[in-house]
Amino acid sequence: MPVMHKRQRGTHKTMLEDATIVYRVNSQDEITYVNEAWLQFAARNHGLHLLLDDVLQRPLWDFITDLTTRQIYRNALRKARAGRSIRFHFRCDAPDLRRLLEMHIAMVDRDDVEFRTRLVDAEQRPPVPLLSPLAPRTDDPLKICGWCMKVALEDGAWVEVEEAVEQLRLFDAVMLPPLSHGICEPCYRNMCETLEEEDVDSET
Numbered sequence: 001m002p003v004m005h006k007r008q009r010g011t012h013k014t015m016l017e018d019a020t021i022v023y024r025v026n027s028q029d030e031i032t033y034v035n036e037a038w039l040q041f042a043a044r045n046h047g048l049h050l051l052l053d054d055v056l057q058r059p060l061w062d063f064i065t066d067l068t069t070r071q072i073y074r075n076a077l078r079k080a081r082a083g084r085s086i087r088f089h090f091r092c093d094a095p096d097l098r099r100l101l102e103m104h105i106a107m108v109d110r111d112d113v114e115f116r117t118r119l120v121d122a123e124q125r126p127p128v129p130l131l132s133p134l135a136p137r138t139d140d141p142l143k144i145c146g147w148c149m150k151v152a153l154e155d156g157a158w159v160e161v162e163e164a165v166e167q168l169r170l171f172d173a174v175m176l177p178p179l180s181h182g183i184c185e186p187c188y189r190n191m192c193e194t195l196e197e198e199d200v201d202s203e204t
């Protein structure tokens with residue numbers, strides 16, 4: 001069981017930085033395959049210590065709770081099953097790393113849709129404990145965009161995570177708010193455009 005209980009060290013880039021993360025779902029949206037990098041990524045970034053048996057045959061939707069994000073993934077799955085290939089960039093930071101990833105969604109055989117994520121760019125920064133799965137949490141969640149990693153403030157503005165920490169005075173907080181993943185308006189519009197563009201590409 002190679003994945004369990006790895007600790008975040010935050011002092012160096014991990015071996016994951018250039019590992020491609022792959023998972024596949026069947027026509028029932030059940031997960032049929034994840035690679036080792038997926039399991040490690042889930043553990044490191046979301047604190048989910050999962051074994052293969054915990055993941056396989058489970059609905060993809062068990063891992064995507066936000067309704068708008070689900071809607072985007074449903075739309076992407078529908079387009080992929082219609083033979084289209086979808087690519088988009090998204091941020092998925094670690095506490096000490098700004099990280100830009102590319103997702104590629106496409107059919108891989110008659111039944112399975114493959115989600116393939118690779119690292120595009122990474123930049124070190126001082127660690128942001130708000131993003132650590134190990135930080136103790138309150139009961140009052142903060143919404144974070146799963147695409148650009150901006151955080152929603154109470155006034156409706158979306159700001160970079162460092163700015164949110166400053167504005168919410170979370171520097172020396174003993175307990176941090178839990179993060180609930182969603183999508184901000186600009187990223188939502190971009191994703192809708194990306195999914196529409198793919199239509200145009202494949203029809204011409």
Ligand SMILES: [Zn+2]
Nearest residue numbers: 145148184187
């Ligand atoms: Zn966003």
